[in-house]
Amino acid sequence: MANQQMTPEEQMDKQHQQSMEQRQQQLAAQMARERSQETVRNPNFHSEIGDADVDSDQFDWISDEFGPTFSKAHTHGHFHEDYGLERDILQPNVVERLIAESNPGRSLRENPRLLALAQGIRGSEQYPNPTDDPAFRKPMTAAERRVAREAGKVATVQQSLGADGKGIDSQTTVKTENETITSESEQKRGLRQRIGGVFK
Known part of the structure; x- marks a missing residue:
């Protein structure tokens, strides 16, 4: 059988269908890229990682x-x-x-005033009993x-x-990822606004 030639209408339909398929593939690839770039945004990451x-x-x-x-x-x-x-x-x-260092021997544990003395804390006017001094550290x-x-x-x-x-x-x-994502989202927002302005 001889190849049938397509009418101009069929050619246009075929081109339109191919164009639609390409556009769908581009959109799918773009969506996959966006999904792969999505990260949890945490602007405090720098300070929190060291906390x-x-x-x-x-x-x-x-x-x-x-x-x-x-x-x-x-x-x-x-x-x-x-x-x-x-x-x-x-x-x-x-x-x-x-x-x-925070657990003294038995003698000092049994005698807290000696423990205070070993820590360099002596009685004062404000704290006559050195174990009452806030600087005193119990075992x-x-x-x-x-x-x-x-x-x-x-x-x-x-x-x-x-x-x-x-x-x-x-x-x-x-x-870097956060800045890239932020930049891309700002670009998308700008594009949406321009497109919205055209169709008003």
Whole structure:
């Protein structure tokens, strides 16, 4: 059989159908791109990634006890690639030392005034009994030791973000993605407004 030639109307229909298929494919690809670029937007990510968030109503002293261990510099730093492993090995020692320093021997536990003296606290006019002085520190309870050990784990995770600059890399990646998404959404909004203006 001989090939039938298409009429001009059939050719236009075919071109229209191909054009519609291409447009659908473009829209599907654009939607897939937009979905892949969607991220949870958190403008406070930079400050939150360095926040240890270990204090609670009951244990509001833990960040003060650990001091610079919870510094954001650890997450924003760029340390050697084995830094995370190093922190994983050394941090438990730091925690156990803190616990040991906060738990005196039996003689001092049984005599709190001697414990105050060992801490460098003497009676004053305001606090004749040195154990009443706010600077006096009682030995750690079992719950406080447990919290200190858990806070040490948090410190290890937080500090390991500095290994090979992973913390700062993740922050810059998130910031770049957030700026890209914001820019794209602003462009879409502008396009919608222009199109809306044309059809008014």
